Amino acid sequence: SQTIHQWPATLVQPVGSPLSLECTVEGTSNPNLYWYRQAAGRGLQLLFYSVGIGQISSEVPQNLSASRPQDRQFILSSKKLLLSDSGFYLCAWRALLTSYTFGSGTRLTVV
């Protein structure tokens, strides 16, 4: 069966520090991978998506970047965090003819 792992679950980082959030998927090949952010407990905003290794599409200009070094690994990064980067970050995957499945999320607080 397919599973998605996301870590860490919570993170408190100072302004200006770097960020690396990791997401891995098991039990499927060549999935589409997605990073969403949820601010203030409301709507979800798509940040990045990837249809294959090294292929990243950015939805909104921001302080973040994404990479996909392996087929089932998706990484969200920042060189210098801003206060506005705080939020709940969700990784999701989807393969052909399947639904979207979300990871357990990372709650990031930038202080």
Place this chain on the structure above:
Amino acid sequence: ELKVEQNPLFLSMQEGKNYTIYCNYSTTSDRLYWYRQDPGKSLESLFVLLSNGAVKQEGRLMASLDTKARLSTLHITAAVHDLSATYFCAVDKKSVGLEYGNKLVFGAGTILRVKS
């Protein structure tokens, strides 16, 4: 640009009552999803609606899709406290030029509070 609008954004219900959450979207789409989110948690998939007239039911929740009207509804029957959560609808948006590079566009969510 695909826009997804949910209403109401906040719903306070008495136990035992019925109510409907509405989801309108602006362009044609292949699929519509409903998710539930409990405070501090991730999204739990409730329904996937694939075609016009699709209706799915699970317990006290029933979802339907009218692709011609670009409208989906989530109907709550005889609400119970355990249904308190935030409910999101989301619509698949196909990206031009990508084999199956669909993207999920979310509504703002409906916060449901069921009072005893």
